[in-house]
Amino acid sequence: MAAAADPAIGRLNHGGYRMRSHCTASLVRPDLAVTAAHCLRRGVDDLHLLLGYAQGDYAEAPPLSGVRVVSVERDQAVLCLAGPAAAVPYPVGAPPRLGEPLTVAGYPAPAVHALTRLDCAVTGLGPGGVFALDCPVRVGASGAPVLRAGAGGPEIVGLIVATSETVSVGYGLDADDLPAPGRDACAGADRKRPPAPRGGEAATGQP
Known part of the structure; x- marks a missing residue:
């Protein structure tokens, strides 16, 4: 909605x-x-x-x-x-748990000019931090944060990377993968096109 x-x-x-x-x-x-x-x-x-x-x-x-x-x-x-x-x-939270209620917030079609929030539940967990949600999304939601209503406020537990007719697929966000905080946290970041993720950027199912 x-x-x-x-x-x-x-x-x-x-x-x-x-x-x-x-x-x-x-x-x-x-x-x-x-x-x-x-x-x-x-x-x-x-x-x-x-x-x-x-x-x-x-x-x-x-x-x-x-x-x-x-x-x-x-x-x-x-x-x-x-x-x-x-x-x-948003702070980065612990990985999602099976059956946990979460929220996806993004700009999927057709409402591409307004933020959409979808209430979802985790229906599957896999290796490497992958998880499935029972709320399929559409084009524009790639990268959308998956949010948990934590005791201290909302926190990000993952990002949407793919979808199908029945589920959305995300990966847990690992704070250890992020550049260290500080003045030079983003120093040397690539201003050119980065390498495509494994499987290619045109892989089917990417929202």
Whole structure:
């Protein structure tokens, strides 16, 4: 269902000549966002993160300074901001548990101009942190955060990377894979197109 804009979640626009598409990304630190690696089809100069996006409006935020694939196996990447965003980022939580109720927040079709929140349940767990949810999503939800209502507030437990007619597939987010906090956390991040995740970015089922 459509939800109010969230300044820590944004629409990640990526495009080029005669092409326009988008994914979803979310802040885990004021200067660091996470998304699906297969969303990085182009270099950082063709990526635009619109935090708090809703009906064409979005919050002011520093531009992206670099991108980096942090896990090919889990199809996860980070987006490095040139400075801190004003929004409060989401903490990274423990991996999902079987049967646990969670929420997916993103910009899937057809409501691509408003944040959509879907209430889901974990229906399967697999090796490497993969999990299945009972709420299929559509194009635009790749990289969407999977959120748990923690005691201290919502926390990210994974990212959406694929979908089918009956389930969505995500991977748990490992805080140890993220660049260490600090002034140079994103130093050296690749400004060019990063390598495609295993299986290729055109693999079927990627939302």
